[in-house]
Amino acid sequence: MVLPRAARTQRRTRIQEEKEELILEAALDVFATHGFRGSTIDQIAEVAGMSKPNLLYYFRTKEAMHRALIDRVLDSWLDPLREFDAEGSPVSEIRSYIRRKLEMARDFPRESRLFANEILQGAPHIEDELKGPLKSLVDEKAEVIRSWAKSGKIAKCDPYHLIFAIWSTTQHYADFDVQVRGVLGDERSGEGRFEDAARFLEQLFVSGLEIRDGGA
Amino acid sequence: MVLPRAARTQRRTRIQEEKEELILEAALDVFATHGFRGSTIDQIAEVAGMSKPNLLYYFRTKEAMHRALIDRVLDSWLDPLREFDAEGSPVSEIRSYIRRKLEMARDFPRESRLFANEILQGAPHIEDELKGPLKSLVDEKAEVIRSWAKSGKIAKCDPYHLIFAIWSTTQHYADFDVQVRGVLGDERSGEGRFEDAARFLEQLFVSGLEIRDGGA
DNA sequence: GTAATGTTTTACCAACCGGTCAAATTATCA
DNA sequence: TGATAATTTGACCGGTTGGTAAAACATTAC
Known part of the structure; x- marks a missing residue:
């Protein structure tokens, strides 16, 4: 079944963990140099080496990616x-x-x-x-x-x-x-x-x- | 005649001076809060209170606006x-x-x-x-x-x-x-x-x- | 006044944007 | 192995983007 990411309460897959990490890494690159509005999903997808719909399978919106990053950074910062x-x-x-x-x-x-x-x-x-x-x-x-x-x-x-x-x-x-x-x-x-x-x-x-x- | 802005070597009109100032003022607002890529011409035009094509009559590209601003600021800075x-x-x-x-x-x-x-x-x-x-x-x-x-x-x-x-x-x-x-x-x-x-x-x-x- | 020039508007375009969908593919596990 | 769930893809959509063309309108110079 294809559940929206947010609805999955089960334990995360190995692939999920890896890909989410990969995406956040790419998103950090892009958001850090262009800001939120100046960044595009296509750009992040390209840096992450995957297709845009594939990326959106893990993070359903651009904002979700940004929020995940900000939360992580703010804490360690x-x-x-x-x-x-x-x-x-x-x-x-x-x-x-x-x-x-x-x-x-x-x-x-x-x-x-x-x-x-x-x-x-x-x-x-x-x-x-x-x-x-x-x-x-x-x-x-x-x-x-x-x-x-x-x-x-x-x-x-x-x-x-x-x-x-x-x-x-x-x-x-x-x-x-x-x-x-x-x-x-x-x-x-x-x-x-x-x-x-x-x-x-x-x-x-x-x-x-x-x-x-x-x-x- | 409608000459491209850059080609005009004649003295600038009163209207030109006023409008260019108005545009740069608006552009400063927008660029300063969203960065270059995060800003849109429509947005600047709205802040300046004029239509987009009208704005583009004075600055032919988004980059031209940005450059004009940067030059001015860098100097006084x-x-x-x-x-x-x-x-x-x-x-x-x-x-x-x-x-x-x-x-x-x-x-x-x-x-x-x-x-x-x-x-x-x-x-x-x-x-x-x-x-x-x-x-x-x-x-x-x-x-x-x-x-x-x-x-x-x-x-x-x-x-x-x-x-x-x-x-x-x-x-x-x-x-x-x-x-x-x-x-x-x-x-x-x-x-x-x-x-x-x-x-x-x-x-x-x-x-x-x-x-x-x-x-x- | 009128002709030339300067300004503004309306309509438009192709590319790009964030995001969806359904089908195809791959991994997991009994 | 096969069924089931997870992942990936390509085609697509409506809205926005930067920018253009041409005609309508205003201003100025004579």
């Missing part, structure tokens, strides 16, 4: 922030948060771009997640940072804008990769640029948050 | 960096560069998003500009920063990554506006968020670049 530990030392926590985010930008640039495209275009599919789970997590970690500042472990600063600054500087290397490479030139565009970036950002944030002698 | 003055004091130059970029993010968010979309999608229309004029300008200013570091006016750091960090943190408030608002919540999403951001970023960069006592 916040892992580094979840690991942010209130018990650790501020400097080492911030330092390793930066490192983790930078590693993600290096290792999963398509995921970062998928997300960036979605936000840029007004986050039509994930506004609820932004105002719900994401906000809660950030609120929680912002409170941690605030307490560090209050107890004099780091300089006083707005914790939300600190988080924004870490997000933007690290994701920049994934989202604006073409620009970064263009500006750095071919010689400096090797993988070493991530090490350079890590060094710079750690210096910036760590000494930028140090307590000054003449601090207010 | 670099103005703050051009003002970056080698003769000024490092701290005040960096401080006012941050302020200017932040003001642009606040006052011209669509322009920022148009640019972000273009880069995100691999900069298919402006790769040459990135590797040419943009790179040259950045190279020049990076040299200024390097000389400041060398003469001990600011901490040693990679000037390119410093510039990237300023770009990303400031443009973040335009490009990721939905996310910023979502996380800050309704109460803190007023215009005051730009003042908060300015305060935070100035503190971060200024004290992050100060010379340490125990500096290497």
Whole structure:
């Protein structure tokens, strides 16, 4: 019988798992570089190496594909922030948060771009997640940072804008990769640029948050 | 006679100037939120309040509209960096560069998003500009920063990554506006968020670049 | 006023879009 | 093996897309 995908409650077939993975992989490629509206099912099908109706057998709509991707990415995207530990030392926590985010930008640039495209275009599919789970997590970690500042472990600063600054500087290397490479030139565009970036950002944030002698 | 737009060498009509401006304004709206491929001529025409063929009388293709916009934006986008003055004091130059970029993010968010979309999608229309004029300008200013570091006016750091960090943190408030608002919540999403951001970023960069006592 | 030019509209096209359908093919398992 | 269910394919559909042609309309210059 040919049941619509969503109606199947049975365990998934081996083929199903493989093909769905294959499709999401292709969809990630395409959505990440063209955004939702700029991507076509034909294009995704071609990258996945299958016919369009075949692809639509696994995901019944373009939106279903996009949603599946977004859900997966959004979840893993916040892992580094979840690991942010209130018990650790501020400097080492911030330092390793930066490192983790930078590693993600290096290792999963398509995921970062998928997300960036979605936000840029007004986050039509994930506004609820932004105002719900994401906000809660950030609120929680912002409170941690605030307490560090209050107890004099780091300089006083707005914790939300600190988080924004870490997000933007690290994701920049994934989202604006073409620009970064263009500006750095071919010689400096090797993988070493991530090490350079890590060094710079750690210096910036760590000494930028140090307590000054003449601090207010 | 009906000459193709590109072939007209005569002075432009009053109507031409007005309509072209009207169209570019509408196109900026649409391209900025949907990217090139995600935007349609019909949509732009509707926003501009004219019929599609009428619009196509002024810009013969979708690409022509996009190019006209990109050219204009790219130019004004670099103005703050051009003002970056080698003769000024490092701290005040960096401080006012941050302020200017932040003001642009606040006052011209669509322009920022148009640019972000273009880069995100691999900069298919402006790769040459990135590797040419943009790179040259950045190279020049990076040299200024390097000389400041060398003469001990600011901490040693990679000037390119410093510039990237300023770009990303400031443009973040335009490009990721939905996310910023979502996380800050309704109460803190007023215009005051730009003042908060300015305060935070100035503190971060200024004290992050100060010379340490125990500096290497 | 009128002729030349500039502008707008209506009607249209071929290609592409997201998605459906039914038939053909292949895998699974008793 | 054969029956049954899962997968793949090709043909197709209505709507949208970027863009054109030509005629109607408006504006300007003389």
